[in-house]
Amino acid sequence: ETGVTQSPTHLIKTRGQQVTLRCSSQSGHNTVSWYQQALGQGPQFIFQYYREEENGRGNFPPRFSGLQFPNYSSELNVNALELDDSALYLCASSIGHSPYEQYFGPGTRLTVT
Amino acid sequence: AQSVTQPDIHITVSEGASLELRCNYSYGATPYLFWYVQSPGQGLQLLLKYFSGDTLVQGIKGFEAEFKRSQSSFNLRKPSVHWSDAAEYFCAVGGIAGGTSYGKLTFGQGTILTVHP
Numbered sequence: 001e002t003g004v005t006q007s008p009t010h011l012i013k014t015r016g017q018q019v020t021l022r023c024s025s026q027s028g029h030n031t032v033s034w035y036q037q038a039l040g041q042g043p044q045f046i047f048q049y050y051r052e053e054e055n056g057r058g059n060f061p062p063r064f065s066g067l068q069f070p071n072y073s074s075e076l077n078v079n080a081l082e083l084d085d086s087a088l089y090l091c092a093s094s095i096g097h098s099p100y101e102q103y104f105g106p107g108t109r110l111t112v113t
Numbered sequence: 114a115q116s117v118t119q120p121d122i123h124i125t126v127s128e129g130a131s132l133e134l135r136c137n138y139s140y141g142a143t144p145y146l147f148w149y150v151q152s153p154g155q156g157l158q159l160l161l162k163y164f165s166g167d168t169l170v171q172g173i174k175g176f177e178a179e180f181k182r183s184q185s186s187f188n189l190r191k192p193s194v195h196w197s198d199a200a201e202y203f204c205a206v207g208g209i210a211g212g213t214s215y216g217k218l219t220f221g222q223g224t225i226l227t228v229h230p
Contacts (some may be wrong), residue, residue: 004156017203028194031216033217033218035215035218035220037120040222040223041222041223042203042205042219042221042222042223043118043157043203043218043220045217045218045219046219048216055216056213056214056216056217058217090156094156094216099207099215099216100147100162100207100218102143102159102218104156104157104158104172105156106154106155107156107226
């Protein structure tokens with residue numbers, strides 16, 4: 001149990017729709033990273049937020065966006081969903097000065113039909 | 114760009130046998146190195162990490178890994194596998210301090226471990 005929670009657990013959306021995934025970090029963790037894990041693949045870094053500002057982004061288009069809130073929660077928003085967006089989305093929380101002490105949540109399984 | 118290769122997609126071992134999972138990385142310098150385990154329906158759990166120093170690192174659940182700079186490898190080992198070790202294992206690299214990828218993990222494709230009784 002890492003203390004990092006994600007909601008919902010599963011989600012089914014239609015191509016073209018928008019989706020919001022939520023993550024609740026451990027208390028005091030001011031950094032959150034989001035990863036996309038397609039079936040049979042390793043997680044891919046989407047972006048990272050530190051103290052509510054984006055702090056690095058992977059090779060994902062702008063329709064992937066995020067927010068981080070002062071209460072250690074965060075959101076991943078995906079607009080104009082595509083079939084290839086079907087994946088497990090993981091968030092990981094950490095403290096800024098120890099970025100590799102990352103605690104992963106169980107993930108949200110998104111299916112786009 | 115940094116990258117990680119796990120050559121074995123699926124490995125099957127008998128309970129009690131030894132295990133070695135391979136990992137090779139590509140990076141401009143010596144990155145930070147990690148092994149994670151993922152059980153079905155679970156998030157990623159850190160098994161061990163290497164930042165510097167002794168090239169043989171010990172982790173949780175009896176796992177160890179050895180960093181070999183000359184081979185750009187960071188292989189995971191366990192002397193005696195238990196049925197509960199069946200899971201998917203991911204090797205990852207992290208950018209070093211001062212670099213643009215500091216704090217971000219790049220994962221390999223994963224190796225699925227099956228344990229036979």
